[in-house]
Amino acid sequence: xxxxxxxxxxxxxxxxxxxxxxxxxxxxxxxxxxxxxxxxxxxxxxxxxxxxxxxxxxxxxxxxxxxxxxxxxxxxxxxxxxxxxxxxxxxxxxxxxxxxxxxxxxxxxxxxxxxxxxxxxxxxxxxxxxxxxxxxxxxxxxxxxxxxxxxxxxxxxxxxxxxxxxxxxxxxxxxxxxxxxxxxxxxxxxxxxxxxxxxxxxxxxxxxxxxxxxxxxxxxxxxxxxxxxxxxxxxxxxxxxxxxxxxxxxxxxxxxxxxxxxxxxxxxxxxxxxxxxxxxxxxxxxxxxxxxxxxxxxxxxxxxxxxxxx
Amino acid sequence: xxxxxxxxxxxxxxxxxxxxxxxxxxxxxxxxxxxxxxxxxxxxxxxxxxxxxxxxxxxxxxxxxxxxxxxxxxxxxxxxxxxxxxxxxxxxxxxxxxxxxxxxxxxxxxxxxxxxxxxxxxxxxxxxxxxxxxxxxxxxxxxxxxxxxxxxxxxxxxxxxxxxxxxxxxxxxxxxxxxxxxxxxxxxxxxxxxxxxxxxxxxxxxxxxxxxxxxxxxxxxxxxxxxxxxxxxxxxxxxxxxxxxxxxxxxxxxxxxxxxxxxxxxxxxxxxxxxxxxxxxxxxxxxxxxxxxxxxxxxxxxxxxxxxxxxxxxxxxxxxxxxxxxxxxxxxxx
Numbered sequence: 001x002x003x004x005x006x007x008x009x010x011x012x013x014x015x016x017x018x019x020x021x022x023x024x025x026x027x028x029x030x031x032x033x034x035x036x037x038x039x040x041x042x043x044x045x046x047x048x049x050x051x052x053x054x055x056x057x058x059x060x061x062x063x064x065x066x067x068x069x070x071x072x073x074x075x076x077x078x079x080x081x082x083x084x085x086x087x088x089x090x091x092x093x094x095x096x097x098x099x100x101x102x103x104x105x106x107x108x109x110x111x112x113x114x115x116x117x118x119x120x121x122x123x124x125x126x127x128x129x130x131x132x133x134x135x136x137x138x139x140x141x142x143x144x145x146x147x148x149x150x151x152x153x154x155x156x157x158x159x160x161x162x163x164x165x166x167x168x169x170x171x172x173x174x175x176x177x178x179x180x181x182x183x184x185x186x187x188x189x190x191x192x193x194x195x196x197x198x199x200x201x202x203x204x205x206x207x208x209x210x211x212x213x214x215x216x217x218x219x220x221x222x223x224x225x226x227x228x229x230x231x232x233x234x235x236x237x238x239x240x241x242x243x244x245x246x247x248x249x250x251x252x253x254x255x256x257x258x259x260x261x262x263x264x265x266x267x268x269x270x271x272x273x274x275x276x277x278x279x280x281x282x283x284x285x286x287x288x289x290x291x292x293x294x295x296x297x298x299x300x301x302x303x304x305x306x307x308x309x310x
Numbered sequence: 311x312x313x314x315x316x317x318x319x320x321x322x323x324x325x326x327x328x329x330x331x332x333x334x335x336x337x338x339x340x341x342x343x344x345x346x347x348x349x350x351x352x353x354x355x356x357x358x359x360x361x362x363x364x365x366x367x368x369x370x371x372x373x374x375x376x377x378x379x380x381x382x383x384x385x386x387x388x389x390x391x392x393x394x395x396x397x398x399x400x401x402x403x404x405x406x407x408x409x410x411x412x413x414x415x416x417x418x419x420x421x422x423x424x425x426x427x428x429x430x431x432x433x434x435x436x437x438x439x440x441x442x443x444x445x446x447x448x449x450x451x452x453x454x455x456x457x458x459x460x461x462x463x464x465x466x467x468x469x470x471x472x473x474x475x476x477x478x479x480x481x482x483x484x485x486x487x488x489x490x491x492x493x494x495x496x497x498x499x500x501x502x503x504x505x506x507x508x509x510x511x512x513x514x515x516x517x518x519x520x521x522x523x524x525x526x527x528x529x530x531x532x533x534x535x536x537x538x539x540x541x542x543x544x545x546x547x548x549x550x551x552x553x554x555x556x557x558x559x560x561x562x563x564x565x566x567x568x569x570x571x572x573x574x575x576x577x578x579x580x581x582x583x584x585x586x587x588x589x590x591x592x593x594x595x596x597x598x599x600x601x602x603x604x605x606x607x608x609x610x611x612x613x614x615x616x617x618x619x620x621x622x623x624x625x626x627x628x629x630x631x632x633x634x635x636x637x638x639x640x641x642x643x644x
Contacts, residue, residue, distance in 0.1 A: 142518035165517040
């Protein structure tokens with residue numbers, strides 16, 4: 001039974017002797033629970049997964065932009081000397097204030113930074129033991145997929161969007177009959193199939209924002225990549241769509257390694273198994289989500305997760 | 311709790327509040343508003359006057375027999391027939407012009423936006439397109455005439471007795487018309503491509519596509535409507551052009567395909583004829599034949615062509631803005 005206005009008022013404003021100006025009360029669904037001490041706090045996410053084989057290893061990676069920035073000068077680098085290990089079955093959340101290099105680091109993992117003229121990279125990135133510099137960029141990007149901040153389905157039908165990456169993979173053109181089960185499977189894994197099953201040949205741009213983003217995820221995972229990179233995938237979406245996609249990430253991490261960049265600390269906590277905190281290009285802290293948020297080692301990390309800056 | 315919420319629902323919601331009264335404005339602002347209204351209304355009145363005048367005169371003299379009968383040489387008005395051949399000539403010129411201009415313009419725009427190296431070459435290409443757009447069509451016509459009278463281009467037109475090359479044919483005129491149509495298509499496609507957001511291309515690359523595959527499968531379909539708009543604008547410019555027709559088309563009353571041993575199509579392309587614009591010119595008081603009624607009728611048909619093409623452009627632009635998620639650039643009447 002919902003509390004009455006007077007009960008709420010008394011909860012927030014116990015009667016006092018002096019005449020104080022009345023406080024504006026807020027209408028709530030239920031009485032708020034008091035914050036519990038850390039020992040009693042339950043995990044906000046389902047139990048952390050078991051880490052699988054290592055998929056990506058970053059060794060001393062540095063990235064700089066611009067003709068003047070060289071890797072020798074520390075001031076011009078977007079990312080400085082980052083070493084990380086990314087495993088299948090885990091979600092790595094990259095957090096940090098704006099301009100700290102987390103998006104640059106993400107885009108380096110599938111060599112998308114090469115599209116910007118003047119971008120230079122130091123260190124090594126190994127995908128299953130192979131240096132990604134030596135792989136063909138199209139082959140690399142088939143194994144390391146990316147989802148962007150803005151949902152960006154192509155101006156084609158839903159079917160053609162998901163099949164886009166599957167076509168032109170082999171020498172001969174795959175027939176529609178071969179593609180269809182793969183497309184349906186990708187849509188199922190992305191949690192979109194039930195909503196679009198009635199007409200897969202509808203234009204993709206008619207879907208809602210959350211559906212479009214799930215379509216982009218389906219499109220990215222259709223060729224069965226090994227790593228999925230996500231650049232703030234929920235920042236353009238409403239909370240309900242965000243929740244659906246976070247649930248999806250939980251399920252996807254069984255088969256893939258997921259790296260997600262987010263500026264939303266609560267989301268990093270809900271979604272991340274491992275968290276890496278970056279600040280102005282340096283990797284300041286790396287550990288499990290509980291470690292980084294509850295017991296951060298660096299004072300800067302502690303200030304950031306508390307909200308003192310950023 | 312429920313009374314609180316229902317109280318919220320009972321309060322009436324209001325639309326816009328009070329605007330600022332013109333009496334409180336500065337004099338300069340009032341004058342500008344008046345001038346803007348006056349200019350707009352004057353423009354509407356002028357356009358309406360042209361259309362209504364041409365409409366009244368044209369409908370007076372227009373009849374289905376005029377559209378569908380061939381022109382003939384004759385002294386009296388009722389013997390000179392209609393303007394079917396000029397009409398077909400107009401359509402043929404438009405077809406040739408677009409067939410040459412569209413692939414060139416689309417490919418150059420794609421190269422400019424997607425590749426764009428070396429930088430100085432992109433500036434040269436853009437300047438070249440702007441120069442062509444600004445060149446008077448009579449200049450283009452005479453350049454064409456000089457070009458196609460060279461021995462190198464004898465195959466484009468007829469060779470008369472004694473070896474003189476006329477340099478006038480549908481092919482010659484169509485080739486120069488393509489220069490007229492090139493700038494609108496190029497500008498429209500280029501603006502459309504620049505309007506495609508960067509993350510769309512990045513999404514295609516991130517899926518492992520090469521640049522050329524991205525162009526074929528993602529970018530060209532994205533600018534479909536820009537291509538359509540540009541082509542429609544190009545057609546309307548070709549249809550409206552008179553100078554190239556008068557200089558390069560030979561101005562024969564009927565379409566005269568060149569007597570040719572080979573394909574009839576080739577003979578047609580190398581032949582001479584006229585278009586609606588030259589027909590109007592010839593029949594107007596300024597021209598030779600002096601049949602002003604026919605000129606009005608033909609001019610009316612021409613105007614209807616151009617108006618319906620512009621309507622088509624507007625329809626395409628509105629359909630695109632509604633259906634696509636991102637707004638590409640829609641070209642206006644330039």
